[in-house]
Amino acid sequence: MTPQEFVTHGAAILASQPFSRLLGVEIGAVAPGRVELRLAMKPELLQQHGFAHGGVLSYLADNALTFAGGTAMSSDALTSEYKINYLRPAVGELLIARAEAVNAGRTQAVCRCDVFAVKGGVEKLCAVAQGTIVKLAQD
Template sequence: MVANDFQPLDPEFESRVRASFARQTAMQTLGASMVRAEPGEVEIQLPWAAHVTQQHGFVHGGIVGAVLDSACGYAASTLMPADVGVLSIEYKVNFLAPAKGQRFRMVGAVVKPGRTISVVEGRAYALDEGREKLVATMSATMMAVGGREDIKH
């Protein structure tokens, strides 16, 4: 999504990010899985399932936003030190088309990393009958949080 040459501060970033994602019971409930974690970019996939749809059978916008938020947060986390967690402090979603498809891929990509604040963009794509369509975009701001017992890395 965003071409970068970011260098992670934690050489074990991928295993750390994947372990953190595995602790997210919200994503487990939705059926989401992390399929790619690179420095500054993460991809999460979500299969279509009736329990995540709204009244017209499209994936609910709140679900799209939640999975995009995770993709953006973990993209920022790939560039953080091992002892730092990441929390969203702001995001905006633009819905471009109904989230209709057999599965969805949500990609978060860091635009500007920082020690405390990182700016990240997200894109949600619907995969339907072999075609891919952009259905939502996200602009997000993530905050690095360290030294707190209640924020796991």
Template sequence: MAHVSDPHFADRVRASFERQHAMHLIQATLPVVQHGRTEIHLPHWQGVEQQHGFVHGGVVGMIADSAAGYAAMTMVPASASVLTVEYKMNLMAPADGDKLIARGEVVRSGRTLIVTKAEVFAVKEGKESLCALMQQTIMVMHGKVEK
């Protein structure tokens, strides 16, 4: 893994997550922040369901995008921020569980672009099942910090 450019990356990532109203809206949490890796957990509740009772694919995309994006954010200097410019997601099974876990990870970190991946697991009766896989490109915005 690349050099840690900001020793306070975890605090910065957690503060950013707290400012993300969309994550609060869906009741997501960020229990894991490590260099190059994060996890977002989402309880399964009626407000995130689609018509069959599964977590909606758009919500699965939200947590995958944020988990991988925050993994990328752990790699950049404190004077920079990140922005998703592209992702491709495969929904491989219904998001059917008591909760979802999105695990974001940096695949390659560059000065301008960071390539990440996220796996989303549905957790049912303690057993994890992979339900989505995402690959993402992140743009590093040097000299632009979050508001």
């Protein structure tokens, strides 16, 4: 696939996910084994202290990990497991999740993801995640 075909395909996948549509997530970039997801912050995504809710950061990391693993294996994929470490409160206008496959085999990929909050054009690392992504079995 060309870089533009990857972006078009990734956007179609996001458009097919009702939850991603609800949140308004967009593809920033996508290539084999790599993805960037973007989410504009809005009041509905905040917790009581005005930070992005941890579930929003977790969703972005989970989805980015799966995109990275799926593109690395050239397959539909699912998250088998992941862990996330929250480093600082996410405050800003935009969240960006950048994930990459660290290693990919025939049926699974191990991926990592960094989640950034962007405020005034400055990115701050807010969370890191790692996960195992598995190829979707075609029964």
